[in-house]
Amino acid sequence: MTIGIKELVFICVALLTTVPCLIVVFSRNILYSAFALFFTFLGTSGLYFFLDAEFLGITQVVVYIGGVSVLLLFAILLTKNINEIGKTNMMSAGRMALVSVGALALLGSFGYALSGTVWFHKDDGTYPATTINGLGDLLLGKYLLPFEVVSLLLLAVLVGSLVIARRSVK
Amino acid sequence: MFNMELTGITSYLIVSFILFLAGLLTVVSKRNIIGIFMGIELILNSAALNFAAFSRLTAHNLEGQMVSLFVIVLAAAEAAIALALLLAVYKRYHDISADNLTTLRL
Numbered sequence: 001m002t003i004g005i006k007e008l009v010f011i012c013v014a015l016l017t018t019v020p021c022l023i024v025v026f027s028r029n030i031l032y033s034a035f036a037l038f039f040t041f042l043g044t045s046g047l048y049f050f051l052d053a054e055f056l057g058i059t060q061v062v063v064y065i066g067g068v069s070v071l072l073l074f075a076i077l078l079t080k081n082i083n084e085i086g087k088t089n090m091m092s093a094g095r096m097a098l099v100s101v102g103a104l105a106l107l108g109s110f111g112y113a114l115s116g117t118v119w120f121h122k123d124d125g126t127y128p129a130t131t132i133n134g135l136g137d138l139l140l141g142k143y144l145l146p147f148e149v150v151s152l153l154l155l156a157v158l159v160g161s162l163v164i165a166r167r168s169v170k
Numbered sequence: 171m172f173n174m175e176l177t178g179i180t181s182y183l184i185v186s187f188i189l190f191l192a193g194l195l196t197v198v199s200k201r202n203i204i205g206i207f208m209g210i211e212l213i214l215n216s217a218a219l220n221f222a223a224f225s226r227l228t229a230h231n232l233e234g235q236m237v238s239l240f241v242i243v244l245a246a247a248e249a250a251i252a253l254a255l256l257l258a259v260y261k262r263y264h265d266i267s268a269d270n271l272t273t274l275r276l
Contacts, residue, residue, distance in 0.1 A: 007176045014185050021192035024208055025199075037208050040189070044215055047185065050177060051226040053235050056218075056242075063242050068211065068249045075253040076204055079260040089205045092269075096199040103191050110187055119179055125230030134232045135239070143236055150243050157247040161254035 010050060017043030030076055030089035038069045055132045182223035189216035203259075203266045207252050214245040 016039060023036035041064040048057035128134045139147050189212050196209030218238040225234025260266050 003176070010177050010181070014181065017185055018188045018192075021189060021212065024212065025192050025195045030202060030204055033205060033208055037211065040212065041215070044189075044219055047182065047219060048222055051182070051222050053222050053226065053238075056222055056235055056238055059239065059242055063246050064211075064215075067246055071249055071253050072204065072208070075256055078257060079204070079266050090201045091199045092201055096195065099195055099198040103195060106191065106194075107187075114180060114183065119228050122229045122231070127226060127230045128232070131232060131235065135235065138232055138236050139239075146240060150240065153247055154243070157250050161250045164251070165254035165257045 013043055013046040013050065015043075016040075017047060026091075028089050028091075031073075033089055034069065034072050034076060037072070038065060041065050041069065052127065053131055055135055179223055179227045182219065182227070186216040186219040186223070189213075189219065201267050201269055203256055203268050203271075206268060207249075207256075210252075211245060211249070214241055214248075218242055218245075 018040075020036035020039040020043070024033045024040065027033045027036065041060065045057045045060040045065075048054075048060055193209040193212030193216065196212065197206050198209075200206050200209065218241040221234040221238045221241065225232060225238070256266060259271065263271060265271070
């Protein structure tokens with residue numbers, strides 16, 4: 001295994017993805033958690049670029065960083081008392097201990113599965129140089145019905161979230 | 171044990187496993203609903219990353235990326251609805267701690 005510049009960048013991006021996760025889990029300040037989540041999304045986008053999935057990477061930036069993170073910050077600042085922000089994201093120690101045991105079991109089974117698996121490689125597949133053309137063909141060909149269903153879902157979400165969150169008018 | 175290159179499928183699986191575990195711990199242990207919601211986002215993110223990694227590194231086609239795309243869209247829809255519900259709950263109870271919201275009555 002040789003460590004070149006590509007591997008170094010990959011390690012940095014993987015660390016950018018995984019280290020803020022721990023802040024999301026263990027921080028007591030929910031604003032810190034939100035900003036850590038922002039960096040996790042950024043790192044995931046970088047990993048998509050490493051996978052030659054540039055459209056997914058850009059979508060990740062636009063949807064998660066531009067949309068979900070901002071929405072999250074809005075929700076935090078609209079619902080919480082800012083002067084006690086230091087203890088807005090408390091954890092339940094009992095449940096944490098319980099799920100830690102489960103997480104350790106999962107970790108063990110994951111390592112076991114990973115060490116014994118030889119991954120199947122599909123021989124006839126050819127990964128295209130640019131993915132956007134292929135994704136467009138798939139989206140308007142094979143996946144046309146899910147595409148239309150998702151567009152209906154997004155319309156329903158748009159209307160529904162406005163109805164749920166509106167101020168009640170007397 | 172792992173005779174692999176560093177940017178192979180195993181590294182992506184490990185990264186997304188860490189994302190999943192962090193999401194799981196967050197969902198179960200947080201008291202704040204927004205914190206729980208962050209955990210859900212982490213879990214969805216790890217699933218999408220797995221789909222993209224398998225699509226690129228073992229299947230060599232774009233079908234897995236398609237699934238990732240749908241996961242991202244559904245996560246965004248879920249985020250919008252969840253946060254709207256959160257605002258409605260906060261207006262009613264002035265509290266968004268999951269342990270205190272024990273009644274279904276409006």
